[in-house]
Amino acid sequence: xxxxxxxxxxxxxxxxxxxxxxxxxxxNGNDSNNGTLESxxxxxxxxxxxxxxGSVVTVHEGTYRERVSPDYGGLSTTKPIIYQxxxxxxxxxxGSEIIKNWKKFDGNIWMVKINxxxxxxxxxxxxxxxxxxxxxxxxxxxxxxxxxxxxxSLYEVGKLSDVYNETPLDRANDKESSKYKWFCKTENGYxxxxxxxxxxxxxxxxxxxxVRPMVFFPKKTGVNFITVRGFKMAHAATQWxxxxxxxxxxxxPYWSKGWIIEDNLITDSKCTGISIGKERATGHNEWTNLKxxxxxxxxxxxxxxxxxxxxxxxxxGSHIIRNNTIKNCEQTGISGHLGGIGSQIYNNHxxxxxxxxxxxxxxxxxxxxxxxxxxxxxxxxxxxxYRGIWLDWQSQGTRVSGNILYNNEKEDLFNEVNHGPMVVxxxxxxxxxxxxxxxxxxxxxxxxxxxxxxxxxxxxxxxxYHFSHSTSxxxxxxxxxxxxxxxxxxxxxxxxxxxxxxxxxxxxxxxLDAYDEYPLSHDYWYKGKRPDDFANHxxxxxxxxxxxxxxxxxxxxxxxxxxxxxxxxxxxIEKKNNSYYLNFFIDDxxxxxxxxxxxxxxxxxxxxxxxxxxNKDASPLAIDTDMLNNKRNTSNPIVGPFERIKKGENxxxxxxxxx
Numbered sequence: 001x002x003x004x005x006x007x008x009x010x011x012x013x014x015x016x017x018x019x020x021x022x023x024x025x026x027x028n029g030n031d032s033n034n035g036t037l038e039s040x041x042x043x044x045x046x047x048x049x050x051x052x053x054g055s056v057v058t059v060h061e062g063t064y065r066e067r068v069s070p071d072y073g074g075l076s077t078t079k080p081i082i083y084q085x086x087x088x089x090x091x092x093x094x095g096s097e098i099i100k101n102w103k104k105f106d107g108n109i110w111m112v113k114i115n116x117x118x119x120x121x122x123x124x125x126x127x128x129x130x131x132x133x134x135x136x137x138x139x140x141x142x143x144x145x146x147x148x149x150x151x152x153s154l155y156e157v158g159k160l161s162d163v164y165n166e167t168p169l170d171r172a173n174d175k176e177s178s179k180y181k182w183f184c185k186t187e188n189g190y191x192x193x194x195x196x197x198x199x200x201x202x203x204x205x206x207x208x209x210x211v212r213p214m215v216f217f218p219k220k221t222g223v224n225f226i227t228v229r230g231f232k233m234a235h236a237a238t239q240w241x242x243x244x245x246x247x248x249x250x251x252x253p254y255w256s257k258g259w260i261i262e263d264n265l266i267t268d269s270k271c272t273g274i275s276i277g278k279e280r281a282t283g284h285n286e287w288t289n290l291k292x293x294x295x296x297x298x299x300x301x302x303x304x305x306x307x308x309x310x311x312x313x314x315x316x317g318s319h320i321i322r323n324n325t326i327k328n329c330e331q332t333g334i335s336g337h338l339g340g341i342g343s344q345i346y347n348n349h350x351x352x353x354x355x356x357x358x359x360x361x362x363x364x365x366x367x368x369x370x371x372x373x374x375x376x377x378x379x380x381x382x383x384x385x386y387r388g389i390w391l392d393w394q395s396q397g398t399r400v401s402g403n404i405l406y407n408n409e410k411e412d413l414f415n416e417v418n419h420g421p422m423v424v425x426x427x428x429x430x431x432x433x434x435x436x437x438x439x440x441x442x443x444x445x446x447x448x449x450x451x452x453x454x455x456x457x458x459x460x461x462x463x464x465y466h467f468s469h470s471t472s473x474x475x476x477x478x479x480x481x482x483x484x485x486x487x488x489x490x491x492x493x494x495x496x497x498x499x500x501x502x503x504x505x506x507x508x509x510x511x512l513d514a515y516d517e518y519p520l521s522h523d524y525w526y527k528g529k530r531p532d533d534f535a536n537h538x539x540x541x542x543x544x545x546x547x548x549x550x551x552x553x554x555x556x557x558x559x560x561x562x563x564x565x566x567x568x569x570x571x572x573i574e575k576k577n578n579s580y581y582l583n584f585f586i587d588d589x590x591x592x593x594x595x596x597x598x599x600x601x602x603x604x605x606x607x608x609x610x611x612x613x614x615n616k617d618a619s620p621l622a623i624d625t626d627m628l629n630n631k632r633n634t635s636n637p638i639v640g641p642f643e644r645i646k647k648g649e650n651x652x653x654x655x656x657x658x659x
Contacts, residue, residue, distance in 0.1 A: 247277025
C-alpha cells in the first residue's frame with residue numbers, strides 16, 4: 001500500500017512540471033479559451049487559478065480591472081511562477097471601475113447613486129481608514145474609497161457643504177488636483193458620491209472609483225516564489241498598515257517567501273503601495289480594539305507570536321523589489337513588519353508618499369520597515385515624501401547603501417530603536433534633516449550629509465535583538481544611544497539648528513557635535529572600570545576621518561578630521577530627461593583627510609547584540625566600492641560617496657528612471 005502511495009505522489013509531483021506552460025491574457029480573449037497566444041484568456045485571475053511552478057503568464061495591452069490572487073506559488077527561485085506584461089505593451093491592472101451616469105446636482109457639483117450590490121462584499125465607501133498607530137484623521141472619518149478624475153485623486157471632505165469650496169484644503173499640497181473634492185454617504189442600500197469637477201462634465205472624462213482592497217495580493221499565506229514584472233498597477237482601497245495588524249498593500253506576497261516585484265509602476269494606493277508585512281494571526285489592531293495594553297507591548301507580543309508560528313528565514317521573506325516606480329500612496333511606498341527579512345530593495349524610484357495629508361499616523365514614509373533583519377536597501381531614489389527611509393525595531397544586519405534622498409519633509413533616514421549592527425554607507429542625504437537617530441550600533445560611512453542630525457534617547461522601550469542572521473531573539477533592551485561609528489563622511493550643513501518650539505528630548509545638531517558628550521571606548525572601560533549607572537549611561541562612539549564644511553560642526557575628540565567651515569559647497573539635484581544628476585562644487589579639502597578602508601575589522605561588533613558588522617552571509621564586510629561601484633583606494637579612500645571626484649564642478653549621473 002505504501003508503495004502505491006509513493007508512486008501516486010511522484011506522478012502527482014511530476015504533473016506539476018508537465019502542465020507548467022506559458023499562458024496568455026488579452027482583452028479580446030475569453031476565460032473559456034485554452035490560454036494560448038491564439039486563444040488567450042480574458043482575465044489574469046483565470047490564469048492565476050491554474051498557473052503552476054514554472055508557468056509564465058503573459059498579459060497583453062489593455063486595462064484589467066480585477067484583483068489578482070494567485071492560487072499557487074512556485075517551488076524555488078529557479079522554478080517560480082512569472083506574471084509579466086508583454087514586452088513593449090502598456091498593461092494596467094486597476095482596483096477601480098469607471099463610473100458614468102453622473103447627474104448634475106448643483107453648479108459644479110455632480111452626483112452618482114450606486115447600488116451597494118455593485119461592490120459585492122467590500123464597499124470602500126463604508127469602510128474607513130482605521131487601526132493602531134493612526135493618530136489623526138482631522139475630525140472626520142476617511143473612507144477607503146477614492147475618486148479619480150483623469151488619473152488624479154480628489155480630496156475627500158466630511159460634509160457635503162465642503163464640496164462647494166474650491167480653494168485648496170489647508171492640509172493639502174499645492175497640486176492642481178487639490179481643488180477637486182468629494183463626499184459620500186451610504187443609506188438604504190445605495191452609496192451616493194458627490195464631487196466637484198470644477199467645470200468638467202464627468203460623463204465626458206475618465207472618472208474612476210476604488211472598488212477593490214488590493215490589486216495583486218494573495219488571499220492566503222504561503223504562496224511562494226512569484227515574479228510580477230512590467231505592469232502598471234493603480235487604485236487600491238488599502239487599509240492602514242501598522243506593525244500590529246494584518247498589513248496589506250496594492251501588491252504584496254502576504255506572508256510568503258521569494259517574491260520578485262520588478263519594473264512596475266505602482267501608484268495611488270489609499271495607504272500602502274507594496275506590503276511585505278505580516279498576516280493577521282500574529283495580531284490585528286489589539287491596541288485599538290481591546291484598549292488594554294499599549295501598542296509597544298502589542299508589538300512585542302506580535303514578535304513572539306510570529307516566532308511561535310514559524311517566522312524564520314526558511315519560510316518567510318527574501319523578496320526582491322527592484323526597478324519599480326512607486327508614487328502617490330498616502331501611508332508608505334513600501335512597508336512591512338517581520339515579512340521583509342532577508343529582502344533586497346534596490347533601484348526603485350519612490351516619491352509623493354503621504355503628501356495629501358488627509359490622515360496621519362506613525363507609519364509613514366517612502367520605505368517603512370520593522371524587523372528588516374539582513375535586508376539590503378540600495379540605490380533607491382527617494383524624494384518629496386513625508387519621510388524617506390524609516391527603519392523601526394530589529395534592523396539587525398540591515399544595510400542602507402547608495403540611496404539618494406532629498407526634499408523629504410521630515411528626515412531622510414529615521415533610525416528608530418535598533419540595537420545594531422546596521423550599516424549606512426555611500427548615501428546622499430540632502431533634506432533639511434538628514435538623520436533622526438533613536439538607535440545605537442549603527443555604522444555611517446562614506447555618506448554625503450547636508451542636513452541636521454538629531455539624537456533621541458529612548459529609555460522606556462524594550463525592543464528585541466537577535467542572534468546573528470537569525471530571527472531567534474537573544475534579548476530585549478532599551479536604547480541608551482551611542483555605540484555608533486562615523487567614518488569617511490562629508491558633512492556640510494546649510495541649516496540653522498534651532499530647537500523645537502515645544503519641549504523635547506531631541507538634540508538637534510548641524511554635525512557630529514551631536515556626540516560631544518559621549519565617551520570613547522577607552523574612557524568607558526578604562527582599567528576595567530564599568531559605569532556605576534550602567535542602565536542610563538551613554539555608550540561609547542567611534543568617530544574619525546570625516547570632512548566638515550560650512551555650519552557642520554565636528555566631533556570634539558576626532559583626531560583625523562578636516563575642517564573647512566568657511567567653504568560652502570554647492571550641491572543640487574538636476575533632472576535631465578529620465579536621468580538624475582548631482583551637481584557638486586567642491587574645493588580640494590577631500591584630498592586632505594587621512595582615511596582607511598571601512599571593514600568588519602575596523603567596525604568590530606555592536607555592543608548590545610554582540611554581533612559583527614558583516615555581510616548577510618556572515619562573510620567579512622568591506623566598503624571598498626563607492627555608490628557608482630567604482631573601486632576605492634584601499635590605503636586612503638576618498639571621503640564621501642564618490643571615489644572619483646575632482647576639485648571644482650562635478651556633474652555626476654546618479655540615477656536613471658524607466659518612466
